[in-house]
Amino acid sequence: MKTTTLIAAFVVLFVSATIALASGDRPSQTASKLGVRNGVIYACVETNGSSATLGDLKLSNCHKGFRRIAWNIRGPRGLRGVSSAGKQGPAGPAGPTGAQGTQGPAGPAGAAGAQGPKGDKGAQGPSIGTFGPVALTGEDHGCVTDDPGNPNSPWANTTENRSFVVTPAQDGSGYFVTRYDLNGAFTAIVDSQHPGCNDDASFSKATKGTWNGVWTQKVSGKFDYNPDATINSSSATWDAFIAHVFGANGESPTVTFVSYEFDYYDSCGDHWRDAQYDPNDSSNESGTIGNC
Structure with missing residues (x-):
C-alpha cells in the first residue's frame, strides 16, 4: 500500500501530461492488470468521489468512480536545443619556438631600376709629354x-x-x-x-x-x-x-x-x-x- 501511495504521488505531478497522453499517443487501456509493463504504467485515477480523494491513482483494482489510464515512463523526444558558441576562453601560454625552416627558393629578379643622374665630369688626366x-x-x-x-x-x-x-x-x-x-x-x-x-x-x-x-x-x-x-x-x-x-x-x-x-x-x-x-x-x- 505504501508503494502504491508513492507512485500515486509521483503520478499526480504529471497529471496534465498523463491526460495529454491519454488523449493522444497513449497505450491501449485494454490491459487486464494494473502496474508497469514494457515501459508503460497502467493505473486508475479517481474521477468521482470526495474532494479529498479526487484525482488519486491506484495501481491495484479499479473500483467504481475510477477511470483506467496508462502512460509511457519515457516521454516523447523533446525538440533539439539551439546550439551556440560558448564564451571565449583565456589565451593559452605561448608555445615554444619552432625549428628553423628550410630556406625557400630565390624569388624572381626585380624590374630594372631607373637610370641614375649623370655623374660629375672627372678631372683631366695627364696628357702625353x-x-x-x-x-x-x-x-x-x-x-x-x-x-x-x-x-x-x-x-x-x-x-x-x-x-x-x-x-x-x-x-x-x-x-x-x-x-x-x-x-x-x-x-x-x-x-x-x-x-x-x-x-x-x-x-x-x-x-x-x-x-x-x-x-x-x-x-x-x-x-x-x-x-x-x-x-x-x-x-x-x-x-x-x-x-x-x-x-x-x-x-x-x-x-x-x-x-x-x-x-x-x-x-x-x-x-x-x-x-x-x-x-x-x-x-x-x-x-x-x-x-x-
Missing part, C-alpha cells in the same frame, strides 16, 4: 749684392709642386721643355738680403709669401726621348730631368735657354719678378720682397 707634378722643398736665390764671395746665397726657403711639359718643335729640330713651379710658398731667412737687385736691405723677420714660375728650354742634338719615363724628387732638377728623359742610354743632348719668369708676393703687397724673356736680352727683373 707631361711629367709630374713632384712636391719639392728647397732654397731660392735672389739678386744678392752684399756677399761678393757668394753672390747666389739663398734668401728664402721654399716649397712647390714641379712639373715638366715636353712639346715637339714645329720644324722637327727637337723638343721644347717647360718647367712649371706651382703652388709655391716661401719663408724669408732672417739677416739675408732682400731678393731685388736694387735692394741691399736685409730681412729682420721671416717674411712669408707665395710664388710661381715658368722656365722653358729647348732640347736638340743627340737625344733619345722617352715619353714613358716617370720622375721623382731626385730627377726633378733641370740636369737630372734631361739626363733621365732624353739621355737614358748615354746620349748628350744640347740644351738651349729660351725664357723664364718667376713671381713672388707677400701679404704687404710686395711683388718681386725675376724674369728673362729673350736669351739675347738682359734680365727683366723688377720689384723686391721686404719685411712684412
Whole structure:
C-alpha cells in the first residue's frame, strides 16, 4: 500500500501530461492488470468521489468512480536545443619556438631600376709629354749684392709642386721643355738680403709669401726621348730631368735657354719678378720682397 501511495504521488505531478497522453499517443487501456509493463504504467485515477480523494491513482483494482489510464515512463523526444558558441576562453601560454625552416627558393629578379643622374665630369688626366707634378722643398736665390764671395746665397726657403711639359718643335729640330713651379710658398731667412737687385736691405723677420714660375728650354742634338719615363724628387732638377728623359742610354743632348719668369708676393703687397724673356736680352727683373 505504501508503494502504491508513492507512485500515486509521483503520478499526480504529471497529471496534465498523463491526460495529454491519454488523449493522444497513449497505450491501449485494454490491459487486464494494473502496474508497469514494457515501459508503460497502467493505473486508475479517481474521477468521482470526495474532494479529498479526487484525482488519486491506484495501481491495484479499479473500483467504481475510477477511470483506467496508462502512460509511457519515457516521454516523447523533446525538440533539439539551439546550439551556440560558448564564451571565449583565456589565451593559452605561448608555445615554444619552432625549428628553423628550410630556406625557400630565390624569388624572381626585380624590374630594372631607373637610370641614375649623370655623374660629375672627372678631372683631366695627364696628357702625353707631361711629367709630374713632384712636391719639392728647397732654397731660392735672389739678386744678392752684399756677399761678393757668394753672390747666389739663398734668401728664402721654399716649397712647390714641379712639373715638366715636353712639346715637339714645329720644324722637327727637337723638343721644347717647360718647367712649371706651382703652388709655391716661401719663408724669408732672417739677416739675408732682400731678393731685388736694387735692394741691399736685409730681412729682420721671416717674411712669408707665395710664388710661381715658368722656365722653358729647348732640347736638340743627340737625344733619345722617352715619353714613358716617370720622375721623382731626385730627377726633378733641370740636369737630372734631361739626363733621365732624353739621355737614358748615354746620349748628350744640347740644351738651349729660351725664357723664364718667376713671381713672388707677400701679404704687404710686395711683388718681386725675376724674369728673362729673350736669351739675347738682359734680365727683366723688377720689384723686391721686404719685411712684412
